[in-house]
Amino acid sequence: MGKNKRIILVGVIAVIVLASAVAGAIVLTDSDSKQGVFTGETIGKNSFANPIFDLTLEDLKNAGYAEGDTFDIEIKGTIVHDATLTHGFLGLFMFDTYLNTEKDGHLAAGTYWDNLLPNDIGNTVTITHVGHNNDYDKLDRLLVDYSHDIADYGGDEAVFANFYEVTGGDIKDGRLYRSYNPYTAGNARLPYVNKLAEEAGIEYMATLSMSSEDILAQIAKGAEGYCIDLFEKGQSSATNIGYKYFINKNEVKLILMGMADNDGPYQVHCNVGRDRTGFMVTLLQALCGASEDDMMASAANAYVNLYRVDPNSEEYKVIVNSTYCRNIYYICNHDRIDGDLVKGTLPVDWTGKDVNGIDLKKAAYDYCTEYLEIDGSVVDRLIANLCV
Numbered sequence: 340m341g342k343n344k345r346i347i348l349v350g351v352i353a354v355i356v357l358a359s360a361v362a363g364a365i366v367l368t369d370s371d372s373k374q375g376v377f378t379g380e381t382i383g384k385n386s387f388a389n390p391i392f393d394l395t396l397e398d399l400k401n402a403g404y405a406e407g408d409t410f411d412i413e414i415k416g417t418i419v420h421d422a423t424l425t426h427g428f429l430g431l432f433m434f435d436t437y438l439n440t441e442k443d444g445h446l447a448a449g450t451y452w453d454n455l456l457p458n459d460i461g462n463t464v465t466i467t468h469v470g471h472n473n474d475y476d477k478l479d480r481l482l483v484d485y486s487h488d489i490a491d492y493g494g495d496e497a498v499f500a501n502f503y504e505v506t507g508g509d510i511k512d513g514r515l516y517r518s519y520n521p522y523t524a525g526n527a528r529l530p531y532v533n534k535l536a537e538e539a540g541i542e543y544m545a546t547l548s549m550s551s552e553d554i555l556a557q558i559a560k561g562a563e564g565y566c567i568d569l570f571e572k573g574q575s576s577a578t579n580i581g582y583k584y585f586i587n588k589n590e591v592k593l594i595l596m597g598m599a600d601n602d603g604p605y606q607v608h609c610n611v612g613r614d615r616t617g618f619m620v621t622l623l624q625a626l627c628g629a630s631e632d633d634m635m636a637s638a639a640n641a642y643v644n645l646y647r648v649d650p651n652s653e654e655y656k657v658i659v660n661s662t663y664c665r666n667i668y669y670i671c672n673h674d675r676i677d678g679d680l681v682k683g684t685l686p687v688d689w690t691g692k693d694v695n696g697i698d699l700k701k702a703a704y705d706y707c708t709e710y711l712e713i714d715g716s717v718v719d720r721l722i723a724n725l726c727v
């Protein structure tokens with residue numbers, strides 16, 4: 340072999356070695372991707388305190404994986420199992436664990452309940468493909484973000500504001516409502532929520548997603564209307580019960596005691612009137628003896644309003660099973676919360692978890708008095724406020 344050829348060959352080998360070294364430094368190696376294993380590191384955390392990684396949805400898609408696929412995620416020895424890959428949270432709390440895509444495309448791993456992964460920046464993360472969540476494929480409409488244009492809702496103000504009456508059992512007509520957030524300055528729904536609240540004669544507002552300081556900040560930004568007037572007159576309670584509302588007992592207790600100590604009609608809301616509101620309303624309905632059909636309908640109607648979900652679809656069934664059924668199970672089995680949601684390994688095994696044969700009204704009462712430790716006389720007063 341001539342000298343020039345040897346030089347060229349050495350140069351080619353050097354380029355190959357250098358390319359291999361660079362490829363090895365990339366978040367994901369070709370070998371790893373084919374085995375469904377991805378490695379990266381934590382670069383931040385999102386508003387839910389979930390760690391954000393330097394991996395993106397496109398990284399996983401380029402390796403042949405798709406939304407709805409499930410992955411185990413490990414950080415510093417802590418493992419979250421069967422996290423569903425999705426392009427946006429969008430109320431998908433029916434998945435105990437998820438691999439969410441943030442607005443900038445990076446992935447964040449989370450759990451809906453209380454088991455959080457370490458979120459310090461610089462932690463190594465390993466993501467391993469394990470399967471697919473078949474329920475994800477049934478969520479046709481929920482996977483598209485809801486519109487903020489009332490024209491897309493046929494001009495229906497109540498649907499656009501996600502404002503509707505809560506009924507069932509002994510709840511008095513015109514006594515309890517749920518809605519979208521009425522306080523967020525600049526939100527297209529704000530004037531409609533306030534208008535409908537005034538028309539319904541709301542006397543007390545139960546806010547599940549904002550503190551009083553948060554509401555004052557929105558007022559400073561220009562938020563105004565009937566609901567703001569109620570807040571300024573002291574006819575409201577405001578706290579953030581969080582998405583881990585089974586764990587945040589004091590915040591839930593504050594809301595219920597506020598409703599017990601003030602007359603209605605009442606309006607319950609969180610940010611969009613979907614998840615946290617769904618839990619609180621289910622608890623209130625159960626206290627008042629509502630049927631399962633009434634509670635299911637109220638829980639799912641928020642999704643019908645926001646996402647235009649067809650009540651006769653498979654998607655609707657997934658939503659009911661993942662919202663009402665999960666909430667009512669832990670209301671009826673509060674002794675399982677610590678073992679399942681705090682100390683358990685997520686996702687929860689939902690096989691056989693039902694409330695057949697359980698007195699739902701008594702279970703809700705026990706949840707308030709035993710788990711939340713609210714005095715029975717206060718719970719009785721709350722029920723009377725809603726039902727008499």
